[in-house]
Each structure stands twice: as structure tokens, then as C-alpha cells.
Amino acid sequence: MVPVLTSESFNVVEVIVHxxxxxxxxxxxIGGIDLSITKRVMMMWIGSFxxxxxxxxxxxxxxxxxxxxxxxxxxxxEVFINFIRKDVGEASMGHxxxxxxxxxxxxxxxxxxxxxxxxxxxxxxxxxxxxELTGLVHHEAGAAGEIPFLVKLWPGITSTGDVGVTxxxxxxxxxxxxxxGFAHQGIxxxxxxxxxxxxxxxxxxxxxxxVFGQFTKPFAxxxxxxxxxxxxxxxxLVFMGFIFQFQSYFVVPVSILASTAIYMLELFVxxxxxxxxxxxxxxxxxGAQHRH
Amino acid sequence: xPLLSGGSLNLLHVNPGLVIWTxxxxxxxxxxxxxxxxxxxxxxLDARNLRVEEDLQSSRDLREEAEKLLAEYENRLESAKxxxxxxxxxxKKDAEANRARILTEAQEEVGKIKERTExxxxxxxxxxxxxxxxxxxxxAVELLSKIMKKDVSSSEHKEIxxxxxxxLKKSKV
Numbered sequence: 001m002v003p004v005l006t007s008e009s010f011n012v013v014e015v016i017v018h019x020x021x022x023x024x025x026x027x028x029x030i031g032g033i034d035l036s037i038t039k040r041v042m043m044m045w046i047g048s049f050x051x052x053x054x055x056x057x058x059x060x061x062x063x064x065x066x067x068x069x070x071x072x073x074x075x076x077x078e079v080f081i082n083f084i085r086k087d088v089g090e091a092s093m094g095h096x097x098x099x100x101x102x103x104x105x106x107x108x109x110x111x112x113x114x115x116x117x118x119x120x121x122x123x124x125x126x127x128x129x130x131x132e133l134t135g136l137v138h139h140e141a142g143a144a145g146e147i148p149f150l151v152k153l154w155p156g157i158t159s160t161g162d163v164g165v166t167x168x169x170x171x172x173x174x175x176x177x178x179x180x181g182f183a184h185q186g187i188x189x190x191x192x193x194x195x196x197x198x199x200x201x202x203x204x205x206x207x208x209x210x211v212f213g214q215f216t217k218p219f220a221x222x223x224x225x226x227x228x229x230x231x232x233x234x235x236x237l238v239f240m241g242f243i244f245q246f247q248s249y250f251v252v253p254v255s256i257l258a259s260t261a262i263y264m265l266e267l268f269v270x271x272x273x274x275x276x277x278x279x280x281x282x283x284x285x286x287g288a289q290h291r292h
Numbered sequence: 293x294p295l296l297s298g299g300s301l302n303l304l305h306v307n308p309g310l311v312i313w314t315x316x317x318x319x320x321x322x323x324x325x326x327x328x329x330x331x332x333x334x335x336x337l338d339a340r341n342l343r344v345e346e347d348l349q350s351s352r353d354l355r356e357e358a359e360k361l362l363a364e365y366e367n368r369l370e371s372a373k374x375x376x377x378x379x380x381x382x383x384k385k386d387a388e389a390n391r392a393r394i395l396t397e398a399q400e401e402v403g404k405i406k407e408r409t410e411x412x413x414x415x416x417x418x419x420x421x422x423x424x425x426x427x428x429x430x431x432a433v434e435l436l437s438k439i440m441k442k443d444v445s446s447s448e449h450k451e452i453x454x455x456x457x458x459x460l461k462k463s464k465v
Contacts (some may be wrong), residue, residue, distance in 0.1 A: 033308060035358040038307070041317075043315045052328075052329075055330075056329050059330075059333045059336075062336030063332035063333075066339040067340060067345075081334075102325070102331070106321060106326070106330070110321060162310060164307045167315045168312075279435070
């Protein structure tokens with residue numbers, strides 16, 4: 001049965017919530033903590049799988065013969081890797097950067113792949129919907145409320161569009177920054193948080209502010225990534241929602257053009273935000289390494 | 293802070309399970325990629341960069357060497373040219389000198405021959421004059437004796453005529 005959408009039955013808010021809200025796919029609880037495999041966890045794993053699938057063969061090839069001309073794709077990846085190493089790591093930390101390269105690279109590609117695959121719609125859902133509309137696929141007669149397996153396979157959600165994920169990543173960045181501080185300056189790092197040349201009385205005020213600053217930096221990282229990865233999706237959904245809201249064919253080209261434009265922007269933002277996250281992390285690490 | 297009323301999307305709600313999964317996933321990915329991807333890739337890229345740098349350096353060195361060689365050969369060529377020009381100049385000078393020498397020698401020779409010839413001519417002239425003188429005297433004596441029909445001692449007449457001739461010569465000179 002083809003569902004008929006009317007402007008009364010359509011609620012853009014519901015659609016947005018449906019697309020942006022995390023949802024458990026497989027329920028799991030260990031020690032009282034809800035560790036369900038949610039849509040975002042699934043997408044994160046798919047992204048991680050892609051990362052391994054992309055980079056391990058490249059590493060194999062390159063370690064077999066580093067002087068061989070790389071293929072077009074691995075050449076492109078090498079450009080990214082070199083960019084992160086030189087223009088992000090080395091540019092901010094100098095020669096200390098090489099210890100942080102693997103972390104920065106993983107962080108960059110982890111965020112990037114999450115941002116990028118989040119742009120691909122939920123394929124299982126799309127397939128099932130089209131299948132049902134054309135009558136080619138019969139809806140599985142599963143238990144009520146059960147999510148079809150195909151939908152679970154590619155939930156099509158941006159994992160970096162959730163504060164839990166961005167906060168976790170920012171937390172890892174925070175840890176790395178603090179570890180870098182102590183590793184390079186020893187226990188004096190606690191004292192050296194305050195910039196050099198601050199007179200005594202000011203120091204008493206400055207120190208708590210600087211300590212607080214250590215937490216605001218990763219907080220800003222988390223919020224920036226979250227907001228950027230959510231806003232674009234929301235705008236696309238709103239543009240598409242116009243079609244159903246106004247029930248008019250004249251809105252269709254406008255909506256499609258506008259959401260395509262935003263989609264292109266999102267593609268750019270996916271790269272930009274991954275870069276900004278890693279670049280700022282590298283800068284903060286460099287800041288913790290030396291006293292100012 | 294519910295962002296959208298009517299829905300249940302709360303952007304700032306932190307799901308602890310998701311945080312844990314993110315950290316676990318990230319750490320696993322980091323470890324695996326560190327060991328199996330970044331290490332060999334970084335090693336390979338560094339090796340390639342090093343090779344490229346070395347190649348560049350060696351090509352620069354080779355170029356420098358080639359330039360040096362070229363300069364040296366050019367120098368040599370230049371000096372050879374100069375030498376050749378010098379040789380030619382020298383030859384020219386020698387030839388010139390030879391010519392001048394031969395010319396002067398020839399001129400000297402010519403001068404000598406001319407002188408000798410002139411002397412010969414002079415001598416011949418003198419001789420001829422002498423002979424002419426003698427013949428003239430003899431003829432005069434013969435003529436005179438024939439005219440006077442008188443045999444004058446030829447030595448006496450001769451003396452007179454010679455004297456006269458001497459006087460004539462002197463007046464001529």
C-alpha cells in the first residue's frame with residue numbers, strides 16, 4: 001500500500017527527528033550501562049571498516065615498493081596524509097610532530113569518513129521504500145516495531161552529528177593535549193599553563209582561567225563539529241520538506257536545486273570540519289608542548 | 293535543551309553508551325591503523341621523499357659538474373683558438389720577414405750586379421778609350437810622316453802628340 005502524504009499528515013519536524021535522531025538497532029546493556037548498537041555506532045563501524053579497507057592495502061603497496069608510482073586513489077590519499085603530516089602536524093609542532101602523526105591521521109580520517117558516509121542516505125530504507133512503492137519488495141512481516149535488517153545494514157546517519165561522538169573525540173584530543181603537556185614539560189606544565197611574564201597577583205587570577213581554558217577548547221571542538229554536521233542535514237531535510245508541506249510541483253525544482261547546493265556545501269564542510277578539528281588539536285598539542 | 297518542539301531531538305543529550313563505543317572504536321582503529329597503515333605508509337613516504345631529495349641533489353650535482361666540464365671545454369677551445377691564431381700570426385710574420393729578407397737580399401744582389409756591370413763597362417770603356425788613343429796616335433804619326441814625307445823618328449813625334457793629347461784631355465776635363 002502506497003502511503004499517501006498530505007500536508008496534514010506530514011510533519012517536517014518528525015522527518016528531521018527521524019533522520020537525525022539516534023536509535024538503537026541491537027539492544028545491549030552491560031553493567032547497567034546502555035551499550036546498544038545504535039545507528040551511529042553502526043555507521044561509525046562501517047566508516048572504520050572503510051578506513052581499514054582503504055589504508056591497509058595502501059600501506060601494503062607502499063611497503064612493498066615505496067618508489068613505485070602510486071595509483072590514482074592512493075596517490076590522492078597520500079596527498080591527504082602528507083597534508084596532515086606537513087601542514088597540520090609539522091606546521092604547528094615542528095619536528096615533535098612525528099610522534100603525533102598516527103593520532104592526527106587517524107583523527108582526521110575517522111572524522112572525515114564519518115562526515116562523508118553520513119551524506120549518503122539510509123540505503124536500506126530507500127531500497128525498501130522504493131521496493132514497496134513499485135511492488136517489487138514485500139515488506140518483511142517481522143515483529144511490529146522491528147527494524148528491517150537492510151535498514152540496519154546502512155542506517156545512513158552522520159555519527160559526527162551527535163554530541164556523544166564529538167564529545168568522545170574531543171575528550172580523546174583533550175587527553176592527548178594534556179599528555180603532550182606533561183610529556184614535554186614534566187610536572188612544571190601545571191604551572192606553565194599561565195603564559196610567561198604574568199606578574200604575581202595576576203597569576204592567581206590567570207591560573208584558574210587557563211585551567212578552565214583547557215576544558216573549553218575541546219568543548220568548542222565538540223560543539224563545532226556537532227553543529228556543522230547537523231545544520232547542513234537539517235537544511236537539506238527542510239528544503240525537501242517544503243515539497244510535502246506545500247503539496248505543489250512548483251516547489252520541487254526549487255527544493256531539489258537548493259538541497260543539491262547545500263549538499264555540495266556539506267561535501268566541502270565534511271572535509272573542512274575534519275581538517276579544523278585536527279588542525280586545532282595539533283595547535284593545542286603544540287601549545288601544551290612549550291611554555292608561551 | 294530540546295531543539296525542535298514536537299519532536300524528541302535533543303542535540304546536547306549525551307548518550308554514555310555512544311561515548312564508550314566511540315572511544316572503543318577510535319582506540320581500536322587508531323591501534324590497528326597505527327600498526328598496519330600509518331607506520332608503513334609514513335616509512336614509505338619518507339623513503340620516497342628521501343629518494344626524491346637525493347635524486348634532486350644528485351641531478352643538481354651532475355648538472356653542476358656538467359656545467360663545470362662545459363666551462364672547462366669552452367676554456368680549452370678558447371685557448372686552442374687563441375693558440376691557432378697565434379700560430380697563424382707567427383707564420384704570417386715569419387713569411388713577412390722572409391719576404392722582406394729575400395727582397396732586400398735580391399735588391400742587394402741586384403745592386404752588386406749592377407755595380408759590377410758598371411765597373412765592367414767603365415773598364416771596357418777605359419780600355420776602349422786607351423786603345424782608341426793608341427790607335428789615334430799611331431794613325432796620326434803615320435799620317436804626319438806621310439804628309440811630311442819625312443821620316444821623323446816616330447818616338448819624337450809620338451812624344452809631341454802624346455803631349456798634345458794630354459793637353460787636349462786636360463782642357464776637355
